[in-house]
Amino acid sequence: MEWKATCPYNPKLDLKDCYLYDTTLRDGEQTPGICFTKEHKLDIAKKLDDMGVKQIEAGFPVVSASERDIIKTISSEGLNAEILALCRVVKDDIDKALECDVDGIITFIATSPMHLKYKLHKELDEVEQMGMDAIEYAKEHGLFVAFSAEDATRTPIEDILRIHKNAEEHGANRVHVADTVGCATPQAMHFICSELSNTLKKAHIGVHCHNDFGLAAINSIYGLMGGAKAVSTTINGLGERAGNAPLEEFVMTLKALYEHDMGLKTEKLKSLSQTVEEYSKIKLAENKPIVGNIVFYHESGIHVDAVLENPLTYEPVLPEVVGQERKIILGKHSGCKAVASRLMEQGIETDREHLWEIVKKTKETRESGVEITDNVFKNIVHQILDDKK
Template identity: 40%
Template sequence: MTMRDDIILEDTTLRDGEQTPGVAFSKETKTKILNSLIEAGVTSVEIGIPAMGGEELDFIKSCVDRQDEARLVVWHRGVREDVESSLDLGFKAVHIGLPTSKGHLKASVRKDRSWLLSTATELIKMAKDRGAFVSISAEDIARTEISFLQEYAGVVHEAGADRLRLSDTVGLLGPEAYGERVAAVGEAAPIDTQCHAHNDFGLATANTLAGLHAGARYFHVTVNAIGERAGMADLAQVVVALKKLYDRDLGIDLTKLKDMSRIVAAAANHEVLPWQPVTGDNVFAHESGIHANGMFRDTSSFEPFPPEHVGGERRYVLGKHSGRALVAWALEQQGIEPREDLLGQVLDEVRAESIRARGAVSQEETVALYEKALARTSG
C-alpha cells in the first residue's frame, strides 16, 4: 500500500513521554515544551491526564483556551466521569485508553471483552453527542488476536469514533507484524488508525513507518524518544525520515528540532546521546581521516543531508582516527600554515594524546603540539 498524503503527527511528550520513570514536568515546564512543539509546527499534541489532578490538572486547564493553536488531546481511562470532566472543561478532543488483549483486560482493568465492547461504545457515543473528536485505544495489540482487533475496530467505528490507536504497548511487534495489524484493521473498518509504537526492541521508528505504509493516517512520537521503559518513536527521526526518504512533508520546521530536543532533555534531566540520530552532537561530526578527506572535497560524501536542514552544525574532530589533512586543516583554522614535513609527527602525537585523554584533541592543543615539533627542528 502507498503511504497516505494526509498523515498527521501527534506528539505525546507531555503524556506518554512524561511517563518515563523518574521524569516529572512542572506546569511551567509543560507549557514551555508545548510552546516549542507548536512553534515548530506540530498540529496535534496529547497534553496529559486530568485524573492525576494537582499541577497536572492545572496545566491542562490552562490549555483550554489554546485549542485554536493545535488539536490538544486529553487522555483518559475508560471511565465515563473522566471523559465528561474534560468535556465540561471545554476540550474538543479526547482519547479513551482501553486494552484489547485478554491478558491486559484481566490484569489491568479486571474485565472481559463484553465489558470492553459495551464500555467503548457507550463512551464514544457520549463524547460524540457532545461534539468531540474521539480517539480510542486498542492497547496491547501484539497479544490481541487479529480477528478480535478487526471486530473491535468495527464496533468503535460503528459507535462513531474518529480514530483507533493501535498501541504496541510493550513493544513486542516487528515492522512486518505491526504493519499486518494496521492493514487488517483497514480491511475491517473505514476508521482512521494511529500508530503508537514502543521501543523495547529498538523498532519503534521502524514500526511507525511500517504502520504508515500499511495505511495508518496518524502516528505518535515523543521528543528524544522518551517514554516508558525504552521509550517511543522519536519525533525528529520520524519527521526527517518521512521528508527525506518518503517525500512526506508534515510542515514541521526542521531547524527547530535540535533546540526542541535540548528543551526536553533539560526538562527530563537526561542528556541527549551524542549519536542520537538527527539531534545528537556527533551526527555531523567527522574524525576519520578517510571521511575528513572526502568531506573537504564534497560534504555529501559522509552526510545524508546538510546539518543546517535540522538546526545542527558540522564539526571536525581531532582524535585517534584522524589523518594528516585534518591536522593541517585544524592548524590553518588557527592561522598557521603548517610545514608538510611536520604533519606526520604532529599526527602521531594527536593520536597518542587522544588515547591518553580518552577523547578529542582541541585545535589549541594541536597548535601546542605543532609548536613543540617546530621547536625540536629549530633547536
C-alpha cells in the same frame, strides 16, 4: 549540493494526509522519574506547535488538579495544534478533560486476553461496551475522539476489527493500534493496519508504538504503509520502559529515506531535543540518531578527507537540515587534511614536513589519554613550530 544521501533501492511512499499526534507531555512524562513543571510543559507545547505538529496530547487530566491546570493553560494558549487529553473509558475522566477545554480526547481500554484476565478481570464484551459508552458520551459533548484498544497487537484480529468498527459507528474520529509492549514486528503492524483499512469507512487509523525492541519508528512507518494516517511520537523517544517512537527518528526516516515530507520544520529538531533533555533530566546517548551531540562529528582521516570535499560521502543528511553542526575532531585517527583544515581555521601556515610532525604529535597525545581540545592543539602546534625556528 543535495541535502541527503540517497539509496537507490529505497521505495518512495505515496502517503496522503498523514500527521503526528505527539505524546511527549503525556506518555513521555510517564517515563519513570520525569515530572515536568507547568512552565516546561507549556514551553514544549509551544515548540511542538512551532515545528508544525498537528495534535499535542497534553496530559492525563484525572491524575491531579495541577495536571488539569496545566492542560487548561496549554488549551488556552491559542496554538495551531489541536490539544488532546488522555481518558479512561470513564465518565468522570471525560468530564475532567472537558474542564480543561481540550479539543479532543484519547480514550482507552485494554482488549487483549492477557490484560482482560490479569488486569481488568472482565470479559471482552463488557470492556467493549464501556468503550462505546465513553465514545458516545464524549461525542455528545462535541469532542474529537480517538479510541485506543490498549495492547491491540496481542488482541485477536477479529476482535480488533469488530471493536474498532463498532467504535467508528459510535462516532470515533480515529482508532488506535497500540503496540503496548513493543512486541509487534513491522510486518504485523502492516497487517493489522491493512485489515483495519479495509474494514473502516471514515475513522482514521492511528498507531502508538513502544520501543522495547527498537522497532517503534519503523513499526510506525509500516503502519502508515498499511493505511494508518496518524502516528504517536515523543521527543527523544521518551515513554514507559524503552519509550515510544522518537519523533526525530520517525520524521527524518520518512523524509530522507522514504521521500515523504510531513511538513515539519526539521531544522528545529536539535533545539527541541535539547529542551526536552534539559527538562526531563534524561540524558541522551552522545550518538543518538539525528539529535545526538556527536552524530555529525568526524575523526577518521579517511572519512574527514572525503567529508571536506563532499559531506554526503559520510553523512546521511546535511546537519543543518536537523539543526545540527558538523565538527572535525582531532585525535588518534586524524590525517593530514583534518589537521591542515584546523590550521587553516586558526590562520596558521606551515610546510608539509611540519604538518606531518603536528599530525604525529596529535595522534601520540590522544593515545596518551589527553583529549585534543583547541588549547591542546595550539600547544602542539606552537611546540613543533617553535622548535623548528
